[in-house]
Amino acid sequence: MSLSASPLTTIIPVTDAERSRKFYEEALGLPFRGKAADGNLVFTLAGAGSLALLSDPQAKPSTHTAASFEVNDIADAIGDLDGRGVVFEDYDLPDLKTVDHVCVLGSEKAAWFKDPDGNILCLHEDHAPA
Numbered sequence: 026m027s028l029s030a031s032p033l034t035t036i037i038p039v040t041d042a043e044r045s046r047k048f049y050e051e052a053l054g055l056p057f058r059g060k061a062a063d064g065n066l067v068f069t070l071a072g073a074g075s076l077a078l079l080s081d082p083q084a085k086p087s088t089h090t091a092a093s094f095e096v097n098d099i100a101d102a103i104g105d106l107d108g109r110g111v112v113f114e115d116y117d118l119p120d121l122k123t124v125d126h127v128c129v130l131g132s133e134k135a136a137w138f139k140d141p142d143g144n145i146l147c148l149h150e151d152h153a154p155a
Contacts, residue, residue: 032073035092038084039142042066045078048141052109086143094149098126099134102148106138113138114145 039045046066050057055068055076065077076092096102102114103126113126114137121128126136134150 032075034067034075034077036077036079037087037091037140037144038068038081039140039144040080040082040084040136041141042080044141049076049078052111053110054104057138060109084142086139087145089145090137093135093145093149096148096150099136099148099150100125102150103127103136106148111138 029035046057049055049066049068055070058067058075061067061077065079066077068076070076094102107113115123115126116128116137117123123136127134128136129152132151132153134152136148138146138148140146
């Protein structure tokens with residue numbers, strides 16, 4: 026058996042499901058599929074994947090990237106999400122520096138933002154290194 030062909034659901038704990046539903050649906054533009062039998066709020070992603078929000082009043086924000094969305098044009102995606110009120114993080118660390126919210130990591134560009142609970146989300150774009 027191999028899980029490589031199995032649909033993947035990313036589950037993110039949130040303290041206020043309705044507030045988070047609004048963010049993921051309106052700000053990020055994810056299609057809301059509905060409430061699952063277990064109470065999770067489920068959003069449709071490309072292919073057979075999905076994202077689920079687990080309501081947990083004691084949830085703590087992720088200290089690492091909880092989910093990363095692959096995009097074709099990171100600058101365009103940042104502009105679109107910025108127009109919807111998404112606030113991008115900027116970093117100036119020895120191994121991680123952003124310019125216009127974007128960090129180049131080898132053959133990938135990445136930009137980070139947080140959901141209403143402080144969970145770290147990412148946009149990434151594959152590109153040929155310069």
